[in-house]
Structure formats: C-alpha cells, structure tokens
Amino acid sequence: MADKPWVAFYWCASCGGCEEAVVDIAEKILDVVEAVNIGFWPVALDFKREDVESRPDGFFVASFVNGAVRTSEQEEMVKLLRKKSRLIFAFGSCSHLGGIPGLANLYSREEIFDYVYRKSPSTENPGETLPAENSRENGNELHLPEFYDRVYSLDQVIPVDYYIPGCAPPPDIVMNALEALLEGKLPDKGAVLSPNKALCSTCPLNETKPEKLLIRELKRPHEFQADPEKCFLTQGLLCMGPATRTGCGERCIRAGMPCRGCFGPLDNALDQGLSMLSALASILDFTPQEKEELERVLGACPDPAGTLYRFSLPSSILKGKRRL
C-alpha cells in the first residue's frame, strides 16, 4: 500500500454524472484500485476535508475534479487539492468548460435567487427567505458558502494540467487517461485527452453529407422524425459536430440525436459557440436579397446562446452575459 500512488476525486457544481463515469469503467476499476490508493472521494467513501489537509503538499499524484466552480467552498476545496496534488485533471464538461451549470452566466446571482426562491411556480416561500452567508437560528450562528455572481471553469480558478472532456466522459476516455497517468505516458501539460479532430471527421453519418452542404431550413429535434441514418445538418438540425472535438464514440449520433457539443472546441478554436456560428453561417443557403427569409428561418433557433454554448459559456470569450 505504501508505494502505490495516491489519487483524489472531488466534485463541485455538477450533477453527479461524472462520478457515475468513474464507476462506468466497470470491472477495470478493480485494476485501478490495484494500482492506486484512493485518498479522497467524498461521493463514494467516507472522507473528510482533514483527509486532504493532513497530507503533505504534492501528496496526491493526481486529483480528478469534476463540476464547475460557483461557491467559495468549491474554490477553497479546489485550491486545497491543487496544493496537495502534483497533477490536476479537469474531469468532464463542467470542470473543463463550465458545462450546463455555466449557462447560469446568462443571469445574475440576484435574478437566480429571485426566480428560484420567489417566482418559480413550484416555490412556496411565504417569508421570502433567501440563502444568507451568515444567519442566526435559535441562538446558533449559521454559515453558508458565498454564492458567486458567476460560474467558473476549473482552470479559471486553479492551474489545470489535463482535461478529460465529455458530459459525462465515456469509459474509454477515462481509462485511457488513467492508463496514461499510471504508465507515465501523458502528453504535454494543458492537453485535452481526446483526439484533436472535429466530430464530423469520425461521424458514422459523414458519408451521407453532400460534398457541398447547404441548407434552407432549420428544424428542432422534437418537431419531426429525423432520419437517424442521414447527416443531421443536411436535415436542418443544428448539430454541433463541425465545432466539437471527437472522441466521444458519437454516442448521441448513434442514438439518433445531433451533437450538443459536450467535448468542447478543438485546440485552435478560441470559442466553440462562435466556431459553430461561423460554420452555420457558411451552410445557410440564403443570398443577401433573402435576408427576411433567413431571419424567419433562424426563428427555429430561439436560444442561440443556449444552443451554441450549451457546455462552454464560462470558458467562451465573453464568459457570460454582460451586466451593469
């Protein structure tokens, strides 16, 4: 036990799917446990903060952190893990790019609290109680972590060494990362551990894509029965394939759904949403004289920010909505 390397797993603003993804490596997890000691994994085993604090700096060979950073507690924990770990792996879309929770960057903290604790139809809160960092209840002082005004990807809070992409990362991507770590075959720091190619290049429907892809209409997946064996873009469905990194095994495509972009942008793209916007502008077959017609067709995409930045808003150039 003594000479096996120690690893840690932690979660921040996430759904728990990434924790599932660790278990999804199935029986291979036994090989992993054979090779490492798990020194911190609060979701699965009984660990406390002290189990990290009491360790010397650089004790863990690697920490796998999933989830975006939204609260002061999460910030504190990832800073602690950074100190105690030689390598930090951002695990999954939320920690890599900000993820779905990152869409909250379209709203301020006040707007979120107002909706969640006052206006949402399922909320009953007659006293209009809002979470407060400090409060008193029956003579006891209560403290809650600060809820920041925006969501951060992990590398906006601490330096990150490697990224394991995906919502959630598929088992082979997780296993490859673990094997590379254990065999000392990791690439240069800063790498996203998935091929730097667009999803379209590995898509099973790629051969059904015409030489020159042009579309005259946009559709939404619930509006019609898409042909699961034909390139979704040619059918007018907004598929993020052209702007998204591959490596996912085309799970969504094989299940009859267009790509939503969870693997994030390719290495040379600054901003996944804008890459897709640019790709879309190139294939929408409208002349300048047909401007009104184009505006009408774009009505089928009522939420461009939510669609183009479904997983990557906090790590985009603008990072979220500009507010006063």
Next chain:
Amino acid sequence: MHEPKIIAFFCNWCTYTAADLAGVSRMSYAPNVRIIRVMCSGRVDPELVIKAFDLGADGVLIGGCHPGDCHYQNGNHKTLRRYILLKRLLSQMGIEPERLRLEWISASEGEKVRRVCNEFTEQIRGLGPLRREVKNGG
C-alpha cells in the same frame, strides 16, 4: 465625455480603398474609428468581433463590397449571414446589437466612409461605454 472606441474591419478591395479615397480627398471624420484591413469582409471571423468587444471596443463596424461586387464572388454573402446570427447572439449576451454594424461601401464611396464613421461614432456615444465583465470571487 466618453470617447467611444470603435474597431472597423474593412475589406481590402472596396471599403478600405474607399477609406483611402476619403483620406486622399482630405475628408475628415471621427477619429474614434480604428481601421483594420482584411482581405475580405468574409474573413471577419465572429471570434474577431467578440474579441474586439472583450478587449474594450464599444462598437464594431464591418465594411465590405456591395452584394455582387465581392472580389471573391460571395464572401460578403457569408458576412451578412454571420452578422445576422451574431446580432441575435449579442442581444442575449447583454451587448446591444446596435454596437455591431455592417455596411456595403464600394471603392468609390469615400464620402460614405466619412458619413458611416461619423454616424456610427455618434450612435455608440449615445449608447455609452460597453459594460465591462463583472469580476467577483474565483
């Protein structure tokens, strides 16, 4: 008074040549516009526009050839489609869509460069400075 910063991407074949013409004709116009020459308005990647806003531009102006006159046949058609998409995105991102403007200006329209730069500068002045990113925690 707030002096707006405006980044202008002008295409080499039409609008930039028109700006040159405005210059040699000794026309004067708002000094707020910083012109960047690109080979085609179709080369103006949305990333360039958003990056300009992010780095402190209060307005972004794109100038290209009139439809049908593009040196590369239809580069400006793509520009227009990107511009329409970008405007929709900008309003969701809390940036007034009016801060982005697209104009077709041919090589002979030096006067139009002067008018558009002046008009746009006044319009952006009216909108005031672009909201800066909120920094908090993290």
